[in-house]
Structure formats: C-alpha cells, structure tokens
Amino acid sequence: MQTLTQRLANPARFMELSARLLPWISGAAGILLVSGLYLAFFASPADYQQGETVRIMYIHVPCAWLSMMVYGLIALSSFGLLVFRHPLADVSAKAAAPLGAAFTFLALLTGSLWGKPMWGTYWVWDARLTSVLILFFLYLGLMALRSALEDESAAAKLTAILALVGVTILPIIKFSVDWWNTLHQPSTDFTSTVDPSMRLPLLVMAVAFTLLFFAMHLKAMRNEILRRRVKALRTQAVAGRDRLAAQAANHGAAE
C-alpha cells in the first residue's frame, strides 16, 4: 500500500489527481467566499470602537495568516526537495512563492489602509508590521534568486537553501523586532476578545482564502509541470540534432 506522498510523487499521478480535485476546491472556495462576504457586510455589526472599518479585518487577517502559512509550505517543500528529493517539492515551492508574496503584499496593503483611520498613519515601524515586511522581502529574495539563475535544477536547490535559511532566521527577526520596539499595539487574543458575531465571518473568510490559495497553488503547480515538459521536449529536439552533428564531426575527423 502506497502512502499518499508516494502516490503523489509521480507527476503523472499528480496531474490526474489534481485535475479531479481542482474543480471541487475552487467551487468550495467560491461558495465560502460569497457567503463569507455576505456575513462580513450584511450579517455582522460594526465594531463599537473601530466602527465600520472593522470590515477590513475579514480580508486583512486571512491574508496575514496565509502570508505565514505559505512561507511554511515553501519551507516544507524546500526540505522535501533537499532531503528527500521529492520530485514535486520544487514545483510546489516555485508555484507557491509568487502566491505567498501576493498575500503578504495584500496583508501589508489592507493593514496600511486599516491603519490610516485607526492609527492616523499608513505605516508605523511597529514590530508586527516590520516582521511582515521582512517576510515580504524574503519572498522577493526567493523569486529574484530563482529568476537570476539559468540552470533550473540548480535554481531549485539554491532557492530551497535560501528558504530554509529564511525560516530559521524568521523567528529571530520576529523576536528581535519585538525587543527593539515595545510600543506596538498589544496583540489581541482573537478567540477571547473578538465578538462571536465577528468570529464566524472571520472564520468563514479564513477558510475560504485558504481553499482559494490551495486551488491557485494546484493550478500553478500544474502549469509548472507542463512548462517543464515543454522545456524538456525543446531541449531534446536540440540535443538530438546536436548529437548527430557531433557524430558527423567525429566521423569526418576519423577519415
């Protein structure tokens, strides 16, 4: 009996499975998203302190969570590539990076837009904000490094190394930034302080965004696998011609 990862290790199997899963995940994400939006706008009250702007929370918080979760996924995939040489690990890491960067960017953006009415400024150099910003830079670094390297398999391993280094450094950054500036807003304990009337929409939106991410990630992985097939076919075409030429040249030299 094969384990799930073993079965998934075969890209052909993955293509088959993902093709079957993708519509379901996207559908579920869509339904949850619509109901989440309904709950967020029509079935939840304005905050007694923050007023209507609290509705930004329903997208800000899922994006912020995803920004960290996706980095965790990339780190896991990188580990899978470097240690187990899992054939799909790099496909997963490569596909996730731009998505993670996008969610991090959205967390920053919606946070800034929330900050203006709440704190009177778009940006403060607060601990949580700064560490999210640095997370965003790590994403940028991953993508920049990959795009600067031509050899695909080397690029995969090198970005994996960078991702793992980043994951060890991230907690240190989080902790150092906390230390450096203790003025930041005290982190509210979500489960106990957020009113149940807001907890439900937030939860629905969070699940919807997570499913949305997985749908996009699957699609991006499928695209990446196809891209690699195309590339391999192209180089094989060149290689075939070149091999013939090398043989011809050698033949000529021998005569």
Place this chain on the structure above:
Amino acid sequence: MKSFWALLSRDVRLAVREGGAIGTALGFFLVVVSLMPLGLGPDLNLLSRIAAGVLWIALLLAALLSLNRIFEADHEDGTLDVLATGPLPLELVTAAKSLAHWITTGIPLAIMAPVLGILLNLDLAAYPILVATTLAGTPAVSFLGAIGAALTMKTRRGGLLLALIVLPLYVPTLIFGISAVSAGAGPTGLAASFLILAAISLVAIVLGPLAAAAALKVQLQ
C-alpha cells in the same frame, strides 16, 4: 552609431539577464528604505525629514553595488580588447556602457522612488518632482561611477576602493539632489536645484567617458 546602439542594447540585455535589473532594483530599494528606520530609529517625523537623503543614499548604494564589474567583466573575458579595436572610439564605448548602467539602475530607481515616498510618509504632491529630479540627477551617478570602475578594473576586489574613489565625486549630486527633493525648498529653490542637478549630469556625461576611456587605455597594456 549602429555600434553604439548594439553595445548599449547588449549591456542592457546583460544587466536584465544577469541581474534581473528592474525587479532586483525594486526589491533592493524596498529593503534599503525599510532598513533605514531600523538603523535610525522609527520616529516618523525624523523619517519624513530625511526621506530625500534616504532616497539618494539608496541610489548611490545601488550604483556602487552594480558598478564595480561593468568593465571588469568585459576585461576578464576578453571582450574589452575587441571593443577597443572596434569602430567605436573608446570614449563612446565607455559612454555606451555608462548609459546602459543608467538605464538599468537610474531609471528603475527613479520610477520606484514614489514607493519610498509611501513608506516614509512623503507628501503626495511631491511625487512628480521626486521622479523628475531623480531622473535628472542620476546620470551623474552612472557616468562619474564609470570613472571609478575603469580605475579599479584590475584590482580584483574593487568594491570598497571604488566606493572610496567615487563617493567624494558624488557629493555635489547628493547635495543638490536632496535639496531638490526635500519639501522645504519652494518652487524657485526647486527649479534652481533641478537645473544645477541637470548641469552636473551634463558635465558628468562629458567628463566621465573621457576619463574612463583614458583609464581603460592604460589598463589594456
């Protein structure tokens, strides 16, 4: 002229391929700008006061980090020998390479300058001025930097040495660049700084390639 364009476009293409010019420029800019508050303290008032300085320092940094190999790489693989015996005088070779450097660092960073503005709380109305003055001032950075790059071509770790040589040359650009961007200047002060910046760049565009070509001729022996 055809040779000039060929060289220019080759250098731009290399910069894009080897360094991923624009994306890297954006990322670099973001990182430097956000490290400054970490270095100087998160006081927003202070930050918006020094925003102009941070912008120009990021520019100089980007120049320093990308300049030091512009001749060295061509020298090492023998390209410089062929360029020197080509139809283009060496002065135009250095001009084309400096121009390519400006296109691949000066322009992207000028376009990205407003990003800095947001992070440092800069006045929205100042953005067009910011971009314009950066565009007018950065040619000096590339063309003067080329002199340093040519002089340090054969010292294998020219980075710090290059910085030591060219940073003093950047002082006028830095002063007027900052005074053009900083808010307090007023329209006439702005116009004056802008013109002076442009003038410095023009001088650099003339002087830089000549001096760099002279340095290269010595280095090729």
Place this chain on the structure above:
Amino acid sequence: MKSFWALLSRDVRLAVREGGAIGTALGFFLVVVSLMPLGLGPDLNLLSRIAAGVLWIALLLAALLSLNRIFEADHEDGTLDVLATGPLPLELVTAAKSLAHWITTGIPLAIMAPVLGILLNLDLAAYPILVATTLAGTPAVSFLGAIGAALTMKTRRGGLLLALIVLPLYVPTLIFGISAVSAGAGPTGLAASFLILAAISLVAIVLGPLAAAAALKVQLQ
C-alpha cells in the same frame, strides 16, 4: 587544521593585497560618515543620536561591497574546484573564507569605530563598548553574508541581488547592534544586547558555513 589556517591566511593576504583592507576600510568609513550629514542635514544633535545607526550601516555597506566576490573569484579561476577536493570539508572552507572576511572587514571597522565617534560627537566613555559590541556583532554579518555570496556566485552581477537576499537576514544584528551602541540603553540593557548580539553571531557562525557549503555543492555541478 593546517589546511584551514593556510586557506584563512591566503584569503587575508589576498584581501590585503587586492583591496588594501585596512586603509580602504578607514577611508571608506570616513567617506560614509562624512556623507551622512550631507544626506541627513548637519544637525549635530540628530547626528549623535543616529551615530550608532551610521556605524552599523557603514558596516553593512562595507560587507555588501566586499562580499559579492568572495566565492565568485575562486570559482572563476578554478580554485574552488581544488578546494572542494581538498582535505577540508566544504563547510570548513566556507567557514575559513567567512572568517577571513570578518578579519579583513569586521575587525578593521570595529577598530576604526572610535573615528566615527569623534566625527559624530560620541561620548568618550562609550568607545570600549562600541568596539566590543561591534566585534561581537560583525561575525554575523560576514557569516550570513557568505550564504548570499554562495547563492549568487554564478549570477555575474550579483551585487544588488546579494543585497536583496542578505539585508533582511541582517535585521536582528542591526537592531541589537544599534541598541547596544546607542547611549540610552543603560548597563543592563547593554549587557543584554551584547549577549544577544554574540548569540546571533554564534548562530550565524554555525548556520552560515553549512548553508554556504550546501549552496556551493550545488553550484559546482
């Protein structure tokens, strides 16, 4: 061990010959420190407030400018191939090279730090602390930087890319380095920052060579 010392002393010697390490470090320091008032305005109070920031930014700059070739040069002339088949595991090779980088940039800049103090009106009593914290914190700069240098070894103009990759990794060092140096910390705060700085450096000394060696193994293929 003999191999380790041989490599270390060769790298130090190369840095001294090719870059004139200490003299360049001093000059670079002077230039950066004297450019800061131009960028930030000549307010002496402000300047002494940000002295610590300037010191650390100069350090990071020096690292960025001298790091990007530490593996690339050895790769291009084939030395890296021989080092990789030598008696020393690649992890120790990268450790030796990072250590050499620290000796040729970290130490000179730490020793020069009081120069900055004079220029920026720093309290005399703070000098020993300044030097000590700089010495404790800079290994992280060299050893983490080596990771970036190894990752960008084959991208020919890695300068900006290297900066983009390693600057975020420098954030903890920067924050604690500054909080250790800046006057307001008080003795306990100082001791804490100093210890944390040393701890970060230790983490970097372990992590850096491992990651850099892993990257080099991939690059050598």
Place this chain on the structure above:
Amino acid sequence: MQLIAEDLVIDRGSRRIIDGLSFAVKAGEALVLTGANGIGKTTLLRTLAGFIRPFRGVIRLDGGDDELTLGEQSHVVGHTNAVKSSLSVAENAGFWNTYLDSGEDSPSRIAASLRHFGLEDLSDFPAAYLSAGQKRRLGLARLLVARRPVWLLDEPTASLDTASSERLVAAVNDHTSSGGLAVIATHLPLGLERARTLDLAAQRMAA
C-alpha cells in the same frame, strides 16, 4: 597591402621582451610566430594590435586605410574568447556582427560563420553551457562575422579538436587567398598555405 614592423623594442615592467625585431607580412601571406612559453608571442601580437606601446620602433600597414589604426583594421583573437556566458551562441555572434559593423548582409553572414565552425545547431544554446572547444569556436567565429584585412590570432587552436582545427586552417587559407594577411602565434604545426614562420627564440638569440 603589407604589414611592416621595423626595429621593434618592447618592454614589459622593466624587462625587455622583444629587442630589435623587424619583419614584413604581405597581403596573401600568413606569418606564424613560434617560440617557447614566455618568449613574447602574446606581447608582440598585443603590440601589433595597439594595446602595448613599443619602447622603440615602427609598426605600419602599407596600403591599408590611413584613417584607421592597425588595431581597427584587425581581428584580434587572444587567449580569451570575448564570449558572454549569458547570451546565446547566436546572440554572441550577432552582437559582434552589428558592433563590428560589417555593413553587409548580416543574418546570412552570421549563419555562415557559425556553420563554418560547426555551431549552427547550437545557435539558441546559452554560451555558458558550451564546452571549452565550442566556446573557442564561437570566439573564432568572430573572424567571419565581419571582414577585416588583418587577423592577429594568439594560439587559436587551443582546446580545438582536429576537425575544428582544420576548419580554422581553412578559414585562414581562405582569408589569405582573398588578399588578407594574418599573424598567428602557435605551438603546433598548423599546415597553413602561403605561411612563413618567425621563430622568436632564434630571433632573440641573434639579437
């Protein structure tokens, strides 16, 4: 057309490398420079190209273009290949074709030069992945992407296989037979037509 060197004296860092050398190469002729490592072949070629200024002596190209220096009328192929790793084979050749301003029908000229050196199948290949000999061939292809009357070649067959060496010899023979001239430093017998040999060692002993 004739390349003339008279009483050349060349110093490098206070060492006299070439001392009173005179020679002439006529159009249609190739001059092969030989001599042990370090005798001064590269130094002499770089002096002819105009990079090194001789301590004494005259170098001129009789019948050449008076507006141009000798270097500007020469193809210089040194120990390095002037190949950019991040460009493809075709892009490398294309760049030199445009830069050196051949003026003539470029695409077919580039294709022909790549074909001559057996690189046509590798056109879209990044030069970084070429083998040593393939890279050398790409460096040599520069000789054919633009016409220049003088060829100054420094150990052109280094790391070439036998077949490619023969292609190079054929290219030089073509060049000389169509009125060009060449000065070639080499350690190996090349089997060129219309070639004379100048042994720098013998010359040095005579001086």
Place this chain on the structure above:
Amino acid sequence: MQLIAEDLVIDRGSRRIIDGLSFAVKAGEALVLTGANGIGKTTLLRTLAGFIRPFRGVIRLDGGDDELTLGEQSHVVGHTNAVKSSLSVAENAGFWNTYLDSGEDSPSRIAASLRHFGLEDLSDFPAAYLSAGQKRRLGLARLLVARRPVWLLDEPTASLDTASSERLVAAVNDHTSSGGLAVIATHLPLGLERARTLDLAAQRMAA
C-alpha cells in the same frame, strides 16, 4: 588499486551526455579520453571528481582509502589553472602544498615541482604577469606539490610549448610507474607510456 566506472549515465540540463559507459583504470596505467569538442570529456572528468552526480552508475576506487571520496584522492586539473594572480609563483605553489597537506618535506618538494615545470627562475614573479603557458605550468605544478594517487587532467597541454608538454608527459609517466593512475582528456597525441585510449565518440555510437 583500480578506478572503476560501471554503466555510467550522465545528464546535463536534461541532455544525456554519457549513456552507459563502463571502464576500469588500473594502478600504473593512464587512460586517455578522446573525442570531438562537446562530446563529454570534461563532463566525465568532473563526474569522476565528484562535482557532477551521475544519473545512474557506479564510480569507485578499489584499493583506495575508504574514508575519502575519489575526489579527495585525486588531483583535478581543469580548463582553469587555480592560480591566484596577486600571489607570486612560489606563494601559489606554497599555498597548495600546505592546503593539500602533503605532510612531507615541503620547501624542497615545492622547489622540485617548480623546477620540473621550468618555473624556478620565476618563483618571486607575480602570477599576474605570467604568460599563458607559464600560468598553465604553474597550474600543473600542483600535481607535484602533494602526492595523490589519482590524476584527472583536462587538456593539460593547452598552450604549453613542446618542451613543457614533454615535461608533463614525463611527470605522468613517473606517476604511473610509481603506482599512480591517471585519466587524461586530450585532443593531441601525447606519447604516454602504459596508456590506453577511450574514444568517447566510438563509445557513444555503440550505445
């Protein structure tokens, strides 16, 4: 001692370069690799040295030190020389001598290796000023500054003059006759003793 490769398959960037190659080189023997440019000689040597991981197949050194990889028991001389321009000739040789940890009487060993390749007069010369062939000789001198049982040489005679090539051949013959083994890629007939030739082109066609 015996170097054995079994059923090697080597890919580079999704191209299959070597497909099912097997060979064995015994102590006292030299294997000469030949074949056109780009056939895969450098790739094979770098695989033996351990830089490239083969897609399939086994490489082992029977009778070698089991604690060390094949690369760590080999001298690898590639297309580049591993010579630092800013060090002098003696410093370059001295560094490799210490680094590779010869253990034996070092100064005389360094002197002997420089002498073997005719570099003794240049010891204090900065390597930056060496001619191409002199630099190559300095790269080859590394073979003699420390003892290693396996030599992997990639076109070692590139840019050497005839006399120096003969010195190299003598060094390889010495090495094999004292129980070492060597794998050498070359385009030129070297005249080695106790050498067998492996033509990669023929091998490829058979595959």
Place this chain on the structure above:
Amino acid sequence: MDLGPHAAFIWISYAAVTVTITGLILWLIADGRKQAADLEALERQGVKRRSAAPGVR
C-alpha cells in the same frame, strides 16, 4: 449600505484584494492554456518524450 466616514478605505481594501487575486487567477489560467498549447504543438511536430517525467527527476 453605509460604511461610515471611512468607506473609501474599506472599498479600496476590498478592491485591491479582488484585483490582485483575480489578476493571479487570470494569469494562472492564461499561463495554463499557453503551456498546454505549446505542449500540443510540440507533440504534433512529433517530438516524443524519452522519459516519463522530465524536469522533475
């Protein structure tokens, strides 16, 4: 629906998220189509795959 004095911030937030995510989705779909088309074109030219899963070994 009245979103109070800061309606613009809310709308911009939601708009930004919508635009970014829709953009990503559209790009993913377009990219997928392009890869599929390229693959089909190559296979029609008769280039065959040698091993099952190239590039992911």
